[in-house]
Amino acid sequence: MALRIPLRAWTVVSALVLAAAWLTLTWGGFVRDLFLPPPDQLWDAFNDLATDGYKNRTLWEHLQISLWRIFAGFVTGALAGTFLGLAMGYWRGVAALASPFVEFLRPLPQLAYLMLLIIWFGIGETSKIILLFLAALPVSAVAARDGVRNVPAQRIHAARTLGATEWQVFRHVVLPSALPEIFTGARIGVGVVYGTLIAAEIIAGSSGIGWMILDAGRFLRSDYVFVGIILIGLMGVALNGALVALETRLVHWAGR
Amino acid sequence: MTLFDTSASRRTLLKASLGVAATGVLTAPRIARAAGPDKINIAYFVGTSPTMIAKGDGWIEELTKAKVNWIEVGSGAEINTAVAAGSVDVGIGIGSAPTAAGLSQGIGYEVVSILDNIGPAEELTVRTSANIKTVADLKGKKVGTPFGSTSHFRLLGLLKTNGLTQKDVTVLDLRPDALVAAWQRGDIDGAYVWAPAKSKILAAGGEVFRTYDKLEAAGYVIADLIVARTAFTQAYPDAVVAILKAGNKALDVWTKTPDKAAELIGKQAGVTAAVAKEDLLQYDFVSPERQLQPDWLGAPGKGGKFAEVLQGTAKFLVEQKSIRSVPELAVFQKGINTAPLVKSLA
Amino acid sequence: MTAQPLHFRLLSLLSVIMFFAGWYAITALHLAPANLLPSMGEVVDAFTDILHNGYRTTTLSEDILATLGRCIGGFGLAALAGVPLGLWMGRSRALAASLDYIIQFMRPLPPLSYLILLILWLGTGDASKVALLFLSALPTIVMASMAAVRGVKQQRIQAALACGATEAQVFRHVVLPSCLPMVMTGLRISLAGTFSTVVAAELMAARDGLGWMVFSASQFLRTDIVMMGILILGVFGMALSWGLLRFDTWLVHWRGRE
Numbered sequence: 001m002a003l004r005i006p007l008r009a010w011t012v013v014s015a016l017v018l019a020a021a022w023l024t025l026t027w028g029g030f031v032r033d034l035f036l037p038p039p040d041q042l043w044d045a046f047n048d049l050a051t052d053g054y055k056n057r058t059l060w061e062h063l064q065i066s067l068w069r070i071f072a073g074f075v076t077g078a079l080a081g082t083f084l085g086l087a088m089g090y091w092r093g094v095a096a097l098a099s100p101f102v103e104f105l106r107p108l109p110q111l112a113y114l115m116l117l118i119i120w121f122g123i124g125e126t127s128k129i130i131l132l133f134l135a136a137l138p139v140s141a142v143a144a145r146d147g148v149r150n151v152p153a154q155r156i157h158a159a160r161t162l163g164a165t166e167w168q169v170f171r172h173v174v175l176p177s178a179l180p181e182i183f184t185g186a187r188i189g190v191g192v193v194y195g196t197l198i199a200a201e202i203i204a205g206s207s208g209i210g211w212m213i214l215d216a217g218r219f220l221r222s223d224y225v226f227v228g229i230i231l232i233g234l235m236g237v238a239l240n241g242a243l244v245a246l247e248t249r250l251v252h253w254a255g256r
Numbered sequence: 257m258t259l260f261d262t263s264a265s266r267r268t269l270l271k272a273s274l275g276v277a278a279t280g281v282l283t284a285p286r287i288a289r290a291a292g293p294d295k296i297n298i299a300y301f302v303g304t305s306p307t308m309i310a311k312g313d314g315w316i317e318e319l320t321k322a323k324v325n326w327i328e329v330g331s332g333a334e335i336n337t338a339v340a341a342g343s344v345d346v347g348i349g350i351g352s353a354p355t356a357a358g359l360s361q362g363i364g365y366e367v368v369s370i371l372d373n374i375g376p377a378e379e380l381t382v383r384t385s386a387n388i389k390t391v392a393d394l395k396g397k398k399v400g401t402p403f404g405s406t407s408h409f410r411l412l413g414l415l416k417t418n419g420l421t422q423k424d425v426t427v428l429d430l431r432p433d434a435l436v437a438a439w440q441r442g443d444i445d446g447a448y449v450w451a452p453a454k455s456k457i458l459a460a461g462g463e464v465f466r467t468y469d470k471l472e473a474a475g476y477v478i479a480d481l482i483v484a485r486t487a488f489t490q491a492y493p494d495a496v497v498a499i500l501k502a503g504n505k506a507l508d509v510w511t512k513t514p515d516k517a518a519e520l521i522g523k524q525a526g527v528t529a530a531v532a533k534e535d536l537l538q539y540d541f542v543s544p545e546r547q548l549q550p551d552w553l554g555a556p557g558k559g560g561k562f563a564e565v566l567q568g569t570a571k572f573l574v575e576q577k578s579i580r581s582v583p584e585l586a587v588f589q590k591g592i593n594t595a596p597l598v599k600s601l602a
Numbered sequence: 603m604t605a606q607p608l609h610f611r612l613l614s615l616l617s618v619i620m621f622f623a624g625w626y627a628i629t630a631l632h633l634a635p636a637n638l639l640p641s642m643g644e645v646v647d648a649f650t651d652i653l654h655n656g657y658r659t660t661t662l663s664e665d666i667l668a669t670l671g672r673c674i675g676g677f678g679l680a681a682l683a684g685v686p687l688g689l690w691m692g693r694s695r696a697l698a699a700s701l702d703y704i705i706q707f708m709r710p711l712p713p714l715s716y717l718i719l720l721i722l723w724l725g726t727g728d729a730s731k732v733a734l735l736f737l738s739a740l741p742t743i744v745m746a747s748m749a750a751v752r753g754v755k756q757q758r759i760q761a762a763l764a765c766g767a768t769e770a771q772v773f774r775h776v777v778l779p780s781c782l783p784m785v786m787t788g789l790r791i792s793l794a795g796t797f798s799t800v801v802a803a804e805l806m807a808a809r810d811g812l813g814w815m816v817f818s819a820s821q822f823l824r825t826d827i828v829m830m831g832i833l834i835l836g837v838f839g840m841a842l843s844w845g846l847l848r849f850d851t852w853l854v855h856w857r858g859r860e
Binding site for chain 1: 331333336337340354357358361362363400403404422423427428429430433434437438441443444573576577578579580
């Protein structure tokens with residue numbers, strides 16, 4: 001290999017190709033702005049949203065509300081799921097009692113029970129957060145359960161022979177060994193909650209970035225839809241990055 | 257991908273090309289002007305409207321000699337999307353608000369007829385116990401309506417004409433089913449919506465808060481329309497005429513024999529004849545002859561007042577950031593094509 | 603799933619029975635308003651009615667087939683495209699650098715955010731629904747396959763090459779078997795995701811499918827049908843996860859014996 005092209009250059013080249021295709025399609029008049037807005041429209045739309053907001057709320061407020069919902073739903077769901085999962089991993093009786101529901105809930109599409117949540121919990125924040133909570137709970141529960149079950153039995157035996165109490169075994173052996181899997185579960189959980197955000201914001205709104213996309217989509221405002229998609233995508237990448245960073249700091253012993 | 261408006265719908269083309277491939281028979285003459293379409297994609301709402309008789313008794317199939325693909329939709333926005341995507345040729349019952357949005361955005365369709373003037377059929381209902389007597393009493397209350405609908409347009413018009421903003425009244429985006437659920441739970445004190453959700457709300461502690469007459473006078477006229485993809489009307493003008501003919505005939509059944517019509521319509525919409533009749537009575541079904549008067553669509557070549565209504569609606573939608581800009585009046589005048597309606601009366 | 607001792611199975615059964623008994627008690631004693639929670643009898647009635655007469659214009663089996671067909675179509679295409687692409691990206695750093703940022707961006711996107719665009723581009727028929735499932739399943743499959751190739755121990759490849767194996771042989775006998783466990787995990791996760799997305803795909807512009815049935819019933823506040831739909835979807839979801847796990851252990855019998 002005489003010429004070695006740095007990897008970053010490939011990224012730049014591919015991005016340029018993508019941008020060129022976008023420009024040709026839109027400015028070249030091959031595709032109407034209704035289907036794919038040209039860059040200048042997208043930029044205008046972003047500026048417009050950033051300065052004027054969307055339907056009585058600033059863009060920031062929409063983003064904040066969505067982030068808050070994700071946070072509330074995920075934290076409550078992950079905590080409840082982890083506790084349930086730890087108990088399921090530790091006591092097989094608990095596992096036997098709870099697993100039919102966890103296994104039922106896990107693959108169940110959240111949109112299917114949207115209507116019931118509206119009927120039961122109203123149209124406010126409660127039903128939205130419960131939907132996200134229910135999305136996060138089974139994922140975390142299964143991860144924590146598997147984490148506890150995969151703790152090598154020798155370690156527990158060793159700790160017991162050294163005279164550790166049940167609580168000490170749990171606190172110093174089981175929990176640290178299960179933590180990497182709990183974290184993996186948390187990351188998958190964030191992904192699931194994030195993917196469910198728009199479903200949650202279908203429930204009566206007029207707030208949230210997901211609602212904005214849905215509402216703009218109704219009027220075929222493709223420019224706002226694209227801005228929304230880009231924002232929601234970047235937010236997702238950032239969220240994932242933050243979690244990975246947190247994980248490497250907290251679970252530095254993973255793999256050892 | 258049909259990113260462009262093609263002369264025949266994508267499915268027809270695909271079908272034609274498949275036909276050529278499979279049998280080797282030349283199918284080109286099918287695209288000729290004189291012949292009718294093989295298949296018509298019609299979007300419609302399940303509801304109490306006379307056109308349901310035409311659907312139930314297969315009049316359109318009979319008159320057009322085409323296979324009709326009935327596509328049920330829940331909102332006018334869905335019709336806009338489907339027409340833009342080339343999946344729908346004719347939309348029956350689309351509201352004037354989504355139509356104004358569609359015409360402003362250059363979706364390739366035309367208004368070919370008015371189904372009904374909505375009038376009092378969509379109206380504000382308030383919780384009796386909330387003691388709302390004047391518009392100002394709505395301050396601090398929560399009112400739900402399906403966003404992007406004609407009801408939404410009216411509700412915001414009500415606030416605007418009374419000097420209220422959405423800071424004073426919380427306006428929530430709720431689909432009709434969710435509105436009923438929210439109402440029953442006591443989450444909202446007002447709802448701007450149509451039947452059957454409206455009737456259910458009235459039955460559960462609601463009362464009508466009359467707004468429509470003042471709003472109509474202030475220019476907030478709302479109507480349900482029939483739209484047809486421009487390219488479809490050009491390719492198959494006779495099919496559009498036939499569809500309108502079926503609609504006229506159905507309207508005749510309603511005006512001449514309301515009880516019989518209510519029974520037929522109720523069966524289609526899944527409600528009892530009594531409920532259907534009560535709903536139907538709230539709408540003003542504008543006869544084809546009246547539609548051709550200057551007050552409504554106007555005769556071909558002589559625009560009626562309705563183009564201004566659509567433009568006014570579009571102006572409002574721009575303020576709402578729902579669409580980008582309002583085109584000139586000529587765009588809306590061109591967006592109304594009454595030639596097929598005239599022919600349907602012949 | 604490892605075989606459970608009998609008394610644990612009985613315990614599971616007991617909790618399910620308790621759940622249904624609780625449901626029965628709540629409705630029988632009218633502890634909840636009837637419009638909030640349908641009784642078990644109503645749900646069973648709705649089920650037998652729909653089993654015999656169908657829901658509105660479709661039969662139950664048509665709805666089930668429509669939903670499963672969309673899942674298989676979208677997921678199948680994503681697997682066909684995603685596994686080779688991911689494996690290739692794992693081998694070629696240049697290709698990975700060119701495409702990785704797109705995949706990273708797509709992965710967290712809620713499918714509902716771009717559904718409207720797909721309908722605009724591809725129409726209201728099945729094409730837009732299958733495309734939605736394809737796009738939502740693809741990133742996970744690509745990333746898992748790419749990570750799988752990168753995880754193959756270099757010593758193994760070197761050893762095989764040293765023994766005189768060709769590139770193709772190395773790929774077939776060394777790289778592929780080592781990758782398979784992780785590729786399968788990626789496929790499993792993404793199929794589970796596909797199942798929950800298929801209902802979203804049926805939210806707009808659908809005329810059949812289990813998701814459509816639930817949404818349509820919601821519009822008429824038919825909670826009995828909604829409940830029935832949830833139970834059917836849940837059972838299918840459980841069967842799917844169980845079947846995949848079985849298939850996985852059968853195909854990748856060497857998993858964990860590295």
